[in-house]
Amino acid sequence: MGKVKLSKRIFALVSMALCVTVLVACGKSTVKGASDPKELKVQFVPSSNATTIEAKAKPLEGLLKKELGIPVKVSVSTDYNTIVEAMGSKKIDVGFLPPDAYVLAHKQYGAKVLLQALRFGVKEPNDESTGKMVDFYRSQILVRKDSGITKLSDLKGKKIAVQDTTSTAGWIFPAASLYKEGVNINKDNIKTVQVKGHDQGVLAVYNGNTDAAFVFQGACKLVTKDAPDVMNKVVPIYTTAKIPNDTITVRKDMSEKWQKKIKEAFKKIAKSKKGHEIISSVYSHEGYADSKDSNFNVIREYDKTAEKLNK
Known part of the structure; x- marks a missing residue:
């Protein structure tokens, strides 16, 4: 009698194990079908x-x-x-x-x-290539060479071309860098103008529509066909830390x-x-x-x- 009960118990456990295996397999199949x-x-x-x-x-x-x-x-x-x-x-x-x-x-x-x-990699002052492959870049704050703006505190009360607020080079790193230097882009009478594309940020400065722009290092080269003298007229006053x-x-x-x-x-x-x-x-x-x-x-x-x- 004990042997029969034991056999039934073993059979039940094996059956449960098989059911779990089948359910897991089915689950994997479902996830795979949904995600592929x-x-x-x-x-x-x-x-x-x-x-x-x-x-x-x-x-x-x-x-x-x-x-x-x-x-x-x-x-x-x-x-x-x-x-x-x-x-x-x-x-x-x-x-x-x-x-x-x-x-x-x-x-x-x-x-x-x-x-x-x-x-x-890119090096200053003319955004020349280092010839070395890297997994990082930097952001820059650009101004017109003849603007008289030479330091970050000079940006108080000025107009700056920026990208979307989730843009690393076009907002986060330069805005945070300004904050660390005592300039709050939201509170120091600074007017921001959102543009779409770092090339538009460069051109905003080049054409005198804004006093400065947040762009990735090397962005000036995006507009050299339309503005051949951009490297002479637009210059960085700040370069950030490395960005992935x-x-x-x-x-x-x-x-x-x-x-x-x-x-x-x-x-x-x-x-x-x-x-x-x-x-x-x-x-x-x-x-x-x-x-x-x-x-x-x-x-x-x-x-x-x-x-x-x-x-």
Whole structure:
């Protein structure tokens, strides 16, 4: 009798174990089916003229489709917040996010960074290339050479061209740097003018529409065709600390399998002649390196300083 009860108990435990295994397997299948894209939606943010960027980035659709085996749609968002929200609502699968936008997307929606862009380092005074690939850049505060503005305190009461408030180089780092030097952009009678694209920030200063601009180091080279003498007329009065380069980030529920596929696809494309031409013309990217969330802790530190601007 005891043996029969024991056999029944063992049978029951085995049956339960099988049921759990089946449920887990089903769960994995469901998650995989929900997170594996049938069409990959990739979106950029405008660092310069949005229409121009979209035209330059469109050829990536064919290259990515070839590598991934599914249709790819490339688009350009109106601003940083738009792409973060689109990734949070799963309307966008992959975002070319600047560092602060990535930190926001990670905090709000658990977005995952895959890659960090590599660029040639830039040195002053003429934004010349160092010839060395780096995973960081810097922000600058530009003024007209003949403006009489030579130090940060001179910006009190002036007009400054800025990017969206989630832009690392176009707002966070320069605004936080000003704060550390005793200048509060929100309280020292400074008027900010939001422009779309760092090229527009440079031109705002060049044309005398603003007294200064927050841009990434090297942005003056974006407008040399339209303003050949820009390097002589527009100069930096401040250069910030290192900022981690742009990211290639995916939505939270992208499967590990597809994270790896996307990561390898972008690396391979960046090394091809056609692919390199595209990423170089869009964002001046030269290649991509694996990244991790902790690389962006410096952004979080500057964000905390920026939060003090309204206190």
